[in-house]
Amino acid sequence: MKDRKAVARFGSRSAVRLSDLAELVRAPAALSVPGDVLAGAAAVGRPLSARTFGVIGSSVCLYWAGMALNDYADAAVDSVERPGRPVPSGRVPRRTALAVAGTLTAAGLGLAAAAGGRRGVGVALPLAGLVWAYDLKLKSTPAGGFAMAGARVLDVLAGAVAAGGGAESVGGLLRRAAVPAGLVGVHTGTLMALSRYEVGGAPERVPSATLAVSAVTALAAGAVPVSGGVLRGAARGCSASAAPSGLVAQFPAPLKGVAGAVTSKRLRAAIGLGGALAYLGTYGAAQVRAMREPSGENVGRAVGAGIMGLMPLQAALTARGGAPGVAAALGVIHPLARRLARRISPT
Structure with a gap:
């Protein structure tokens, strides 16, 4: 046939x-x-x-x-x-x-x-x-x-x-774009350090070191920087089109932009923090297992988790850049990518 x-x-x-x-x-x-x-x-x-x-x-x-x-x-x-x-x-x-x-x-x-x-x-x-x-x-x-x-x-x-x-x-x-580019580069560096030991296993110090770097990367990615966004939002708030709906819409016009900017900043912070935690929950957890038992199999799994774990890191960085909606979409794609990775290995 x-x-x-x-x-x-x-x-x-x-x-x-x-x-x-x-x-x-x-x-x-x-x-x-x-x-x-x-x-x-x-x-x-x-x-x-x-x-x-x-x-x-x-x-x-x-x-x-x-x-x-x-x-x-x-x-x-x-x-x-x-x-x-x-x-x-x-x-x-x-x-x-x-x-x-x-x-x-x-x-x-x-x-x-x-x-x-x-x-x-x-x-x-x-x-x-x-x-x-x-x-x-x-x-x-x-x-x-x-x-x-x-x-x-x-x-x-x-x-x-x-x-x-x-x-x-x-x-x-x-x-x-230097900050998100640098953090993605640092993450990739940890992947490359681990990937050298996918077959024969790694010394315990290797996953320990990459885990420490990943924790710092997550902390930096999840931190939404304080900028002039609130003041710019206040300036835009004098126009009705810039004012958010609901409770904020009842504020005096000069305060609408400030309230809207604060709400947006909180959303960015929440999604950024969620992305950073998801990053550590996937890649970090796999590195912990490799640290406890640094066999080639566990190191390979950590590399695969790091490739897929890049998505929540990207979500945190995108939220940091002021696009929480796009960041949330990246977060939704992550579980789909992990499921597909079970069929076709990413490494």
Whole structure:
């Protein structure tokens, strides 16, 4: 009986199931990418512009390209350590993995150009370069962790640059997104430190150190900074359209903006704190288990939890940037991503 599952053809001699391609690129793990871009866009005040969605598509393509390229480069190692992966198992030819990586890289750069023009390409090109350099050369060197963290930092900065458009200098946009970009980079650094021990297990000091860094990261992400937002809200409050409904609507006009700004600040604080706690509840808990029993299996689970745990961290950073509604949406996606990760491993 013919296999009725969908297949994708690459040349006349091979046919690859779409399910195998999804496993090759770790498809569900790409749900950890949009939050990077949204956190950067929120930091400059425009989290949901059309350009932002274009950059999200670009970053997802580059992420998937990196996963496919990783399996191309690691075919020999995976044949011993992970023989069930698509390339060593023979379900996806090695040359096909390389073709997928190249095609997705070109698509990512094209989407970046369409969404952000020269500015978009100016961020996407070094991002693609880091992805390819990491997989082909840097992975096994001390620079590997910095390369991967740098790629995530560029994801966040790409969102800021695209959302900002031409209204502000690139330097100004990058400065405004520096905090979320830095925290995402620090988180990625802990993942890379753990990922080196997924097979043979880790010294106890490694998960202990990454747990401490993750706790500080969560604390910084959940802290909503005090700024001039209340005063700006007061200035807007003199117009009826800026006034919130309910009890606040009964306040005198000069106080409506202040009350609305305070309410918004509390919402940002609540969602930011919730995201930070969810981050520690997923990634932190997995690191505690790895600290108690630093076997390769537990370390691998901590890495997987860290990839998925990036989403509540992104939610906290997006709320910090002043977009609590977008942050709440990221929080809703997190359980879905974790469920999909049980079917297709994110590592």
